[in-house]
Amino acid sequence: MILKFLFLLPLIILVISTQILTPLIYRYYEYWDYYFGPPPPDEVFDFIVVGAGSAGSVVANRLSKNNKILLLEAGGDPSPFTSIPLLTPENFILPENSWNYKTVPQKLSNQAMKDKKSFWPRGRALGGTSNLNYMLYIRGSPFDYDNWANLTNDSGWNYNNLLPYFKKSLDYNGAYKENEKHYGQTPYGYLHVERKRYESPLAKYFMDAVHELGYKEVDTNGGQQVGFGDAEVTQKHGSRHSTWKAFLENFQHRKNLVISRYSIATKIKLDSNNRAEGVFYMRHGKKRFARASKEVIICEGSVDSPKLLMLSGIGPKAHLNSVKIKPKVDLPVGQNLKDHITTSLFPFLINDTISTVPTRDFGLRTILDYVVNGYGPLTSPGGILAQGFISSSQIPNKSWPDLQVYFMGFGFYPEFMSDYSKTTLYNETLTSRYMESLDGKELDAFGLIITLVRPKSVGQIQLKDKNWETPPLIDPKYLENPQDVKALVEGLKFTLKVSEETESFKRLDAKFVDLPNFPGCESFPARSDSYFACYIRHTAFTLYHPVGTCRMGPRDDSKSVVDSKLRVLKTQNLRVIDLSIAPEIVNGNTNAPAIMIGEKGADLVREYWSQQYLISYRDDAFLRNGYLQCYYSKHV
Template sequence: MFIMYFLSNFVSNLTSDMTGLISVVTAYVRTAAIFFLGTYSYENSDLPIEELYDFVVVGSGSAGSAVAARLCEVRGWSVLLLESGGTTPPEAMVPGYNPFVILHGVQPMWGYKSEPQKHACKNYAGHQIPIPRGRTVGGSSAVNFLMHVRGNRRDFDRWAALGNPGWDYDSVLPYFKKLETYRGEVTNLTAPYHGYSGPVVVEGKAWGTDVMKAFLKAGKELGFPTIDPNAFTQIGVRRCHMAHVTKVLFNHDKRAVGVHYMKNGRQHLARVRREVVLSAGAIGSPHLLLLSGVGDKKHLRQFRIPVVAHVPGVGQNLQDHPGIFGLTWTVDPGRATTFGRHLSMAAATKFAYHRQGPLTSPFGPEGNAWFSFGYKNDPEWPDAQLVIVSITPALDSGLLISDTLGYDKEFSRRYFGPLAGQEGINMGPYVTVPRSRGSITLRSADPKHHPVIDPNYLSHPEDVEILVKGIKLALAVGNTTAFKQGLGAKFHDMVLPGCEAEAYGSDHYWACFARHMVSTVYHPVGTCKMAPASDPMGVVDHALRVRGVSGLRVADASIMPVIVAGNTNAAAIMIGEKAADIIKQDWLITIPLL
């Protein structure tokens, strides 16, 4: 435990040696996590070659893990779950450490980057942003910030109204309840909306800084209620709830009969008796379909890929919540999150022996709030989500966070330099149901090459309007007594580089701010759109069967026709749970009533 002692004294005096810092932090979090949890491995180096399975599930993320686990419940069925990454790193198993997996870029990440953005991301290097996605057992759920938000009931009712029977809120609610063991606060009104015996434990944020308390007080000060966003209303304020497959194989009848995958540098074949299920996520699933000959025929022929089925919607309809990280306030010392507090001997001891303290919660996130600005004809359907984190991009004096977010180095030095090393907060609005649409397309026919990822952020002007209103709301929260007097919060009101021509504080200025500072909030969905046959851009039907072929389904966030108004992890698990029941029913397995 010497390294813990060393770090507890070192982190308060960050150096400019980024390589050394990364090495030290990496060694620390990994050593500490192994001390807490021990070592373990999910890998099976003796996996047989050309074995026949009933089902092959591609991807062990939030949805794929649920699909595979539930299919394994049927006696006599054999299920192969293929994951491109390896064992989840030990540091990802400690809530307070898992953001460091993203920060120091270890193996469990895919390393995706967007294409240069025409309408947004202007203060990011090359107008591009990193798009972190998990490449490990658990997928992105192994490295995310543990926020459990289902979305709004109207999101799912809209899915059904678009021609997808069985996906309305009343139909999916039993699956949300089935997947969770809820240990948070309940009332007579909220208790019926939760489950109490599922595989996913959901509980209130175990530990928080003074920022979280001030955020809840600020909500009350502005007249917003404290809510349970996974119950009957979503408008208000809440603390946070926290093997590489290369091709699908088809026979002459266009039925999926197996997959090729790479393991230890060698190509293998896994064949199926029944079905292949793609759960590789909103980037991986359409990429794999395209590589396998399912997609727009013109696009496939461009890369000399034989066309199995002309499905032009594959890779289209990409949606993500565009959000802002960089709207910052400084606070009095001791009020917000610090590296010293998370990487200290005291924190390590509390977690190791009592499962208490700052390491029980992710690094930074404190609370969420949802607001309606009247863009929908329903005041209970939010237009924006406000996320508060108790760090700023300059907390580490520009050593790790800025590069991880993808900021242009000169911009980061100029704008965030005055905040270097200071405690502070970031309140970032994001658009809950954006109008902008992007795409996933092929870069080459080589499965080792990442696809072309173009989120096309802020291509629709309404998204900019909502972000402007969200920024102004964040400023109102920061101006409350709870923040100004309770935290000593002071807004970083330096004019944003690139927006000098606009009148500071005007709507035009904040629109410029949004276009320069918007980025991903890690919620890509929609690229294998679920839709009826009448929609030419649909990819799967309401039973998640891929068009133009048989024996192949997609079950992950890519099937969402429209993104949900909240963090997407819970909805992805629900999709996996429901997909497993759909598959069982299609194979005449009796499903217990939920």
């Protein structure tokens, strides 16, 4: 026991250091900024970008090349520990890194979570949630973006027209360099993408198993299709490569770019014509105001972008009145919320010591392999060895998958459920009863996670009150559409089939461990559809991919918040550029699409302002019947 403790001591120290040192580092950064940071800017900026997340970092980088930019970010520089991929769960529960939002209690899901709530970490540092995600670089299906083009009546949002924006960001070092149509190199590509650097013999067993079932090995970003492949990640030499690393760190001293850290936007100032003039924000406890001569651009993501708009009087009129905010613009802000929800069966036991069991396999060598070589388990994106897409019977177009599958190479260890509960809010009393027979054991095993990537259930975000410090009311309404449950049931049955019925996994005697029915589902026959439906309603949790709360669409569509140029309707000089504009959720991880939206949005802004020689004064434009072209007409 003593030798085992000594073996694990370096890793224990690393985890404890993350928990203890991250708050200290955060306070150091904050005090340094307070005492030695730049003074509050008092000049007028061309553009104010609110939020330095996956999209906002890109927007600030691209626009500051030729424009004067103020970038407001609620957090500071990310903690050094966020660069270590395997520490992701430890990092995104720390309030110094994340807003740590929670949903309202769910009616038909999250039944095994504390208070039936879901945990929603959202990034609170330069780079936003790209400091906290599992780093998978997944673009989504071409059908996703062709659908966006149809919903917005704008072909600029179809897949072929968006592909150059995906490619523009990349410093690509993955396995598909020869596929120049979907990858290639540009002088503006700063986001490093590479193959994961954590390998295991289990990956071949899994790929052989899905081949047996008729699935091909595919590049899931090369024009996505049904099938499976390796995981490619936003890492550089095995360390996280966030949008802070890619688009801001090396550009933060650019003359045109002012980064105001620890600056929480509280309200957009609109004049009597609903023209955005600037942003009120709090910095180190003091209220400040920054003015924009051209535009205010909101990039705070699908939770905080709608929150800021509503605090500014832009949102559903009845709701704003209910929280005593004077409505200025009546728009369906906060509606159309969609998120990916996931479930799994774990563990599938095997008869060989080829999985990674942290309490058995981690030690000083693990840390050295990461620090010296940039390889090994510490580079792992959540233990994922492979991933891919399948289609359930719930969708008509089988070429547009609705289920994403992750194959995990980590085995079971004594602290597994405790660690898992930190990031999911599982009620440990229930999970302890469920896994009582495994208590204290180290077991070679693997896991399969099923994610519903084309959910039908639609939620909303509202304000609790008019106080900017109060977290919003997040209600994703998970699983309220019964089709979502049916699709996930098929996904769980797929995991059993691939693990227990293929010759590949039979060589490992793979079998789902014999556990009792989950508490609350005891009355249903084990492995029946009705049992799995109950299990899903208890255990399914978010995959942290919310979108859609500032929906993009035609100007005459009552569901639209922004038009296809990302301009907030019924206002002037105000845009939203982040995943909240998605009219429909994409069927994969959302970091790559968010970065693409940043690229596309920055081009839309530059294109508009480069054409201002066509714009005349408001009265003149109106008389010449050019007003419809002059969305941002000049005011005398």
